[in-house]
Amino acid sequence: MDLKRSADNILTVLDKAAERKITVFGDYCLDKYLYIDSSRNEPSLETGLTAYQVDRKGLYPGVGGTVVNNLCALGAGVCCVGLAGNDGEGYELLKGLEKIGAKTGLMVRSDEIMTSTYIKPMMGSEHEPYTEINRIDIRNFKKTPCELEEQLLINLNQAIKETEGVVVTDQFLELDYSVVTGRIRRELAEIAKCNTDKIFYADSRGFAGKYRNVIIKCNRFELPGADKSGDETGEDAILTLGAKLLSGNGRAVVVTAGVDGAYVFEGKEITHIPAFRVQGPIDIVGAGDATNAGAILGLTLGLTLPDSILLGMCISSITIQQIGVTGTATIEQVKNRLLQYTGLSIV
Numbered sequence: 324m325d326l327k328r329s330a331d332n333i334l335t336v337l338d339k340a341a342e343r344k345i346t347v348f349g350d351y352c353l354d355k356y357l358y359i360d361s362s363r364n365e366p367s368l369e370t371g372l373t374a375y376q377v378d379r380k381g382l383y384p385g386v387g388g389t390v391v392n393n394l395c396a397l398g399a400g401v402c403c404v405g406l407a408g409n410d411g412e413g414y415e416l417l418k419g420l421e422k423i424g425a426k427t428g429l430m431v432r433s434d435e436i437m438t439s440t441y442i443k444p445m446m447g448s449e450h451e452p453y454t455e456i457n458r459i460d461i462r463n464f465k466k467t468p469c470e471l472e473e474q475l476l477i478n479l480n481q482a483i484k485e486t487e488g489v490v491v492t493d494q495f496l497e498l499d500y501s502v503v504t505g506r507i508r509r510e511l512a513e514i515a516k517c518n519t520d521k522i523f524y525a526d527s528r529g530f531a532g533k534y535r536n537v538i539i540k541c542n543r544f545e546l547p548g549a550d551k552s553g554d555e556t557g558e559d560a561i562l563t564l565g566a567k568l569l570s571g572n573g574r575a576v577v578v579t580a581g582v583d584g585a586y587v588f589e590g591k592e593i594t595h596i597p598a599f600r601v602q603g604p605i606d607i608v609g610a611g612d613a614t615n616a617g618a619i620l621g622l623t624l625g626l627t628l629p630d631s632i633l634l635g636m637c638i639s640s641i642t643i644q645q646i647g648v649t650g651t652a653t654i655e656q657v658k659n660r661l662l663q664y665t666g667l668s669i670v
Contacts, residue, residue: 324594329630330661333637336624337654341398343623346482347387348475349492349502351405351430352439353416354388356381359456362448375444384419385441386612387492391425393616393638396651399623401425402482405492406471406502412438412461429478433471436463439494439501466499475502476510483514488522490619491537492612496529505533512536522622523574526615532571538628539568540577540618542611561586562593577632579614585636587629594629599640599664613639613652637661 363376384391391401403425407413409432416438417427440461447453483489491511493503512535515523523537531539532547543549543556546564550556556564561578569576569588576588584598614635621631637660642650 324596324629326597326633326664329633330664332626332630333621333634334658334661336626337397337634337657339624340620340654341400343488343620344400344402344486345394345619345623346402346404346479346486346489347390347394347425347492348404348479348482348489349387350439350494351387351403351407351416351420351492351502352385352441352494353412353419354381354383354385355412355415355440355442356383357442357444358453359444359446360448361446361451375446382415382419384416384423386439386494388416388420389612390490390492390616390619391420392423392651393613393642394620395423395425397616397620397638397654397657399620400486402429402486403427404429404431404475404478404482406431406433406436406438406467406475408432408436408438409434410438412440429482431471431474431478433468435468435471437461439463462495463500464497467501467504472504472506475507480514483518483521486521488524488619488623490615491523491525491527492615493525493527493530498530503527503530508533522619524615524619524622526611531568534572536574537572538575538577538622539572540579540611540615543578543580543583546578556580558583565593575628577618577628579611579636585614585632587632589628596629596633596636599636599660601640601644610639610642613642613650637664 357377358379359375360378364373367374394401407416407430420427442459444456445453446456495501515536525534525537526540528545531541543561548564565576565578565588579585582598585596587594617635617638618631621634637657638652641652641656
């Protein structure tokens with residue numbers, strides 16, 4: 324891969340981002356940061372346990388919302404299709420999406436579910452940096468009702484008519500407990516087959532091997548057949564398992580590998596993309612979603628898949644340097660980092 328040429332290709336088309344409209348379909352969460360001033364901790368009169376005092380909150384759309392955040396920050400138009408409960412978290416999620424300019428009219432609301440929420444208590448004070456303590460997750464541990472699946476598919480087909488590409492965020496590991504159920508994956512394969520003029524790109528944590536006719540992305544540990552023990556999955560394993568996934572998928576495969584960059588499997592070609600050099604403290608939460616935003620944007624801008632993944636990795640390298648928030652990157656930041664990249668400021 325000619326890194327300088329790829330960076331130049333991205334720089335040539337990046338200013339056209341505002342002309343693109345993209346559907347973000349799948350799992351959405353509310354990232355709810357609670358900033359606790361540790362100097363105000365006090366014992367509870369009722370239990371004797373420490374009562375933490377929250378002095379401010381940070382509310383951000385997460386998972387699919389992180390993809391939306393980054394696409395909107397780059398100027399693209401976004402149509403959101405996913406699930407939200409008729410609860411306070413659902414209100415805050417939609418409010419956050421609308422605040423950044425996304426269209427939420429095709430989000431499906433229901434009393435039958437809770438809005439997926441990551442509550443992230445951040446402990447600190449004016450004299451010490453904030454660090455995250457035990458997270459509290461609000462999740463749905465029951466099968467998604469058939470009527471909600473049906474409405475999601477209706478809304479997706481409507482959104483496709485108005486946009487150039489679809490990015491699917493398949494976040495959860497439980498089968499059929501969220502937006503992207505087994506039925507939805509099967510329907511997506513047919514929808515993609517019937518809409519060859521549109522870009523379909525899916526990121527799946529646990530079901531990468533279940534997709535057909537779409538570009539599928541996962542990290543090295545999410546590859547079907549990968550060692551899930553936490554041991555390093557090296558390049559040989561990535562090449563073997565990535566090629567196997569491609570043979571079943573029939574479209575293309577992207578495998579991200581942290582500091583080792585990413586691997587793109589397309590046809591008979593395998594392209595390795597080196598990672599960007601990042602210094603100082605980082606927060607990798609949302610890094611994959613930021614990569615997805617750049618990837619789908621690049622593809623709708625006419626870039627090749629390797630160049631699109633390079634754009635996504637550039638955006639991710641910027642967002643992970645933003646601590647305690649769900650980060651985004653601007654066009655100017657992306658341009659500056661790509662210019663550094665052309666000077667071979669890479670790992």
